[in-house]
Amino acid sequence: MVATLPTGLQPAKSGTVAILLTWFLPGAGHIYLGRIAFGLTALVLLSGLYALGLFLSEGMTFEFLDPELRSPFATLLTPEAGNLSALFYQMKHYGFGAGPREWPEFIRVGSYLCALSGIGNACLAADAACAARATGSALVLTRPKLSPALQTFAAWAVPGLGHWLQGRKLRAVLVAGLLLGLFLLGCVLAEYSNLSRLRHFYYWGGQFLVGLPAAAMEYAQRDMRITHTIRWEDAGLLFGSVAGLLNVLAMLDVYAWAEATAFGDNPLTPRGESAKAKDKARSTAPSGVAGAGPSGGGGART
Amino acid sequence: MSELATSIALFLVVALAIVALSTFYVEPDDSRALRMLGPRYLKFLLWCAGIVGVMLLVQKLFLDLNG
Numbered sequence: 001m002v003a004t005l006p007t008g009l010q011p012a013k014s015g016t017v018a019i020l021l022t023w024f025l026p027g028a029g030h031i032y033l034g035r036i037a038f039g040l041t042a043l044v045l046l047s048g049l050y051a052l053g054l055f056l057s058e059g060m061t062f063e064f065l066d067p068e069l070r071s072p073f074a075t076l077l078t079p080e081a082g083n084l085s086a087l088f089y090q091m092k093h094y095g096f097g098a099g100p101r102e103w104p105e106f107i108r109v110g111s112y113l114c115a116l117s118g119i120g121n122a123c124l125a126a127d128a129a130c131a132a133r134a135t136g137s138a139l140v141l142t143r144p145k146l147s148p149a150l151q152t153f154a155a156w157a158v159p160g161l162g163h164w165l166q167g168r169k170l171r172a173v174l175v176a177g178l179l180l181g182l183f184l185l186g187c188v189l190a191e192y193s194n195l196s197r198l199r200h201f202y203y204w205g206g207q208f209l210v211g212l213p214a215a216a217m218e219y220a221q222r223d224m225r226i227t228h229t230i231r232w233e234d235a236g237l238l239f240g241s242v243a244g245l246l247n248v249l250a251m252l253d254v255y256a257w258a259e260a261t262a263f264g265d266n267p268l269t270p271r272g273e274s275a276k277a278k279d280k281a282r283s284t285a286p287s288g289v290a291g292a293g294p295s296g297g298g299g300a301r302t
Numbered sequence: 303m304s305e306l307a308t309s310i311a312l313f314l315v316v317a318l319a320i321v322a323l324s325t326f327y328v329e330p331d332d333s334r335a336l337r338m339l340g341p342r343y344l345k346f347l348l349w350c351a352g353i354v355g356v357m358l359l360v361q362k363l364f365l366d367l368n369g
Contacts, residue, residue: 170332178319185315235312242316246323253327268331 012136018128025085026121029128033135042124050086050117057110059094060103064111065201070096078201079208082118090114103198108222111197112215115208123153126255130262148258155254157211159247162254166261175250183210183217183243190236192221199226206241209248214240314347321346 013033022029026046030039053061062075072091080087104110127149146154146165155162160176163169186194186207195218197204207214230236260267321343329335 168332171326171335174322175326178322182316182319185312189312235309239312239316242319246319249323249327253330257330270330271328 013132015129015132018132019125022121022125022128023082023084026083026117026124029125030131033128033131035131046083046117046121046124047086049120050080050083050090050114053110053113053115053117054090054094055110056104056106056113058104058107059090060097060101060107061111061114061197062090062095063097063101064198065096067096069201078205079115079118082120082122083114086114086117108197108218112208115205119156119208120153123149123156126152130259133259133263148255148262151258152251152255155251156209156247158213159211159243159250162251166254166257168257179210179243179247179250180213182239182246183207183213186236186239186241186243187217188236189232189239191230191233192217192224193226193230193233194237194240195221196224200237203237203241206244209244210240211247214244313350317346317350318343 018029018032020029021032025043027039027041027043030036030042033039061080062070062078065074075081075087075091078087080090127147130148151162151165154165158176159179160172160174163172163175194200194203194207195214256271257267259265260269322339325335325339325342329338
């Protein structure tokens with residue numbers, strides 16, 4: 001089942017501007033593209049998610065960070081940085097806290113919701129890029145019922161799920177096996193001590209990118225106490241974080257495939273060749289026609 | 303198993319994941335990606351071995367950890 005992308009005879013808009021606007025304020029990129037209702041809904045949802053996270057954590061998430069690592073730019077390496085305006089708000093109003101206090105009861109949930117808002121906004125920026133590419137085109141372009149951004153979000157939520165939804169089942173199984181295997185091996189090596197944001201602030205950010213399996217594992221080990229030296233803890237942290245970072249590569253693969261499919265490009269074209277072919281097609285295409293790819297440029301498919 | 307052997311085994315595992323995911327990214331076609339995987343893995347390991355060799359050489363020439 002397919003749905004029509006919001007294209008037509010709108011003037012061409014910049015994908016870069018749409019991405020940057022979305023990064024700074026959820027939904028702003030879509031408002032720039034003329035999709036005002038969608039943009040405002042996204043703004044309310046993602047900012048609301050962050051606000052709920054702040055409420056539950058009482059804005060104390062960044063107090064997990066060791067004092068010697070705190071700086072104005074230290075939080076830019078967290079998942080929350082995906083929602084820049086909310087991150088700025090948190091830094092301005094809560095910062096690194098006034099001093100040692102008791103952690104709120106739901107600080108882990110609150111911390112997770114803020115991070116989730118960041119990754120959600122990154123996927124929203126991908127959607128804005130896709131929508132911007134569709135502007136300025138007189139062609140009717142199509143996409144699967146699940147948008148490229150949602151497929152990418154699914155790839156984050158469960159490694160391999162994005163590929164599975166695209167019908168790339170062999171790849172889905174391989175990606176899931178490799179990434180979840182690597183993450184589990186990391187947990188075993190670190191004896192599950194790797195899952196706490198309080199103990200390992202930045203490594204937690206890397207492991208957050210493994211998606212819901214990491215969240216489930218963290219929840220299962222929430223009451224863990226460390227009573228001895230863990231021999232392979234560093235290796236475990238490294239494995240868990242590498243699994244998360246490699247999942248970003250898998251997410252990019254899912255997005256590239258979804259976007260190519262939506263715009264009528266051949267998704268099987270190797271990535272380097274695809275970019276060169278697109279550049280060549282752009283340089284030879286009549287002005288004002290965007291999305292004219294090498295394989296027919298998104299000829300009417302409904 | 304000695305610590306060195308365990309470290310090497312862990313390295314081989316993480317290297318496989320790194321090479322596999324990067325291969326899947328550059329090559330969207332599954333069968334071509336799987337064919338490329340072996341040579342790319344070997345190439346990655348050889349480059350890493352080369353870097354280890356250089357590091358050991360530098361250590362031998364310029365550092366005296368026992369002195």
